[in-house]
Amino acid sequence: MSLQSPNEKQENQKSNKFTDFANKTKSKWGTLSKNQKIITSVVAAVVVIIAGAVIYQGISGNSITSVVSGSNLDVEVNSAEVIIPYDNDDSSTYVAYNITLENKGNKTINFADIQLIDDDGESIASEYIYDTSEKFTVLNVLSSGIRKGKKRTGYLVYKVDPDKSKDYSLEVEYYAQDDNYENETQETSVSLEKVDVTDNRDKIIKLVESYVNQVFLASKSTTISSSSAVAFNPTTDQPQVTTLAKKSDKKSDELTLGNDIDKDKNSYIERFETKVSALFDYYTPSESELDSFVNQYMEANAKRAQISVKVKELYPTTAKVTVSSKVIDISNIDTYDLVRSYLEEATGKSYSSDEAIMQDAEKYIFDGLPNYFGTTSLTTNTSEDDISLALEDDKWSVDSSDSEKNYGYDSLQRSMAGDFFY
Structure with missing residues (x-):
């Protein structure tokens, strides 16, 4: 038995492939009509x-x-x-x-x-x-x-x-x-x-982490420019990715985010503040008070929330990413504890009307809620929201449009507030 080099082996495989094809063609040729022969011909x-x-x-x-x-x-x-x-x-x-x-x-x-x-x-x-x-x-x-x-x-x-x-x-x-x-x-x-x-798989993840940090975890008084927040805890069951491209620390290799961060952040904050304000019947928080409330929530979430990002689909100019999150659940705060504290503090005070009492009580609860952000439990279920990205003019942008079809981003906004608003 003679040994063949890899090149000889491959050439023989190609030769056998051609021979098999030619023999099959010849065997079928005799069964064809004249017109079929003209149309079909011999395909070598x-x-x-x-x-x-x-x-x-x-x-x-x-x-x-x-x-x-x-x-x-x-x-x-x-x-x-x-x-x-x-x-x-x-x-x-x-x-x-x-x-x-x-x-x-x-x-x-x-x-x-x-x-x-x-x-x-x-x-x-x-x-x-x-x-x-x-x-x-x-x-x-x-x-x-x-x-x-x-x-x-x-x-x-x-x-x-x-x-x-x-x-x-x-x-x-x-x-x-x-x-x-x-x-x-x-x-x-x-x-x-x-x-x-x-190979942009890891880079897309880092890009979305940076976006989530800047839009949902960085308050107006805080700047987070990278995905280094404590909130990001990669799940242990994610598959290991074998990267084909060389690793590079060059900044030019990083993907560029095309979103207007301030616009997207303000959209989230405005939606959040509208819901917070609607909680109270007698007390109306000022704009600065609402800003402070949401800022404290975002800063606490940056330290406590558990967030991971996984690329669900990736193509040369589009991507779909799943953001999994467990965040501070405001609905789990024991407001009865706040009410009891207020009653103790309000004992002996005089008010001009029942409405004044309720207004003072609601302000006390509003001011006290942020004190629980550091200790109240996270949401029980992990939210998984799919968001879309697109490449345009060499920049990747998260689809943050206010559209009925963009329900994934709408859901992400809710999830990052602990489903506090709908």
């Missing part, structure tokens, strides 16, 4: 091995264009990004390659398949991806060809093994067909150089 499988379509571990965001120039087909890899599809397997890693296929010849090009091939010669089929935002679609070249002089650009997604990420190549099977349904075999084999994979 052409395997174009784009050797070296390697998932090189490169600095995130630096895409290196790779081009295969053949006699009639150009294949260009524009970028490669790690994505997280809807309803994905947490243990799997998906990479979306943005490619351009250009027909440089005079005949229509049809594709049999475009696969990843690992170092062992095993093929990996592309994945069909469903994006709940309907903004990410995969390139479908199998159902329709590319006419002469035309090009198509889009994404192809593959499930990869991060431990073998340097061992993949891209394999394209295609054939050329003219207007008379005659096929002409074309072969092209050109190596691709480095292809950097952008």
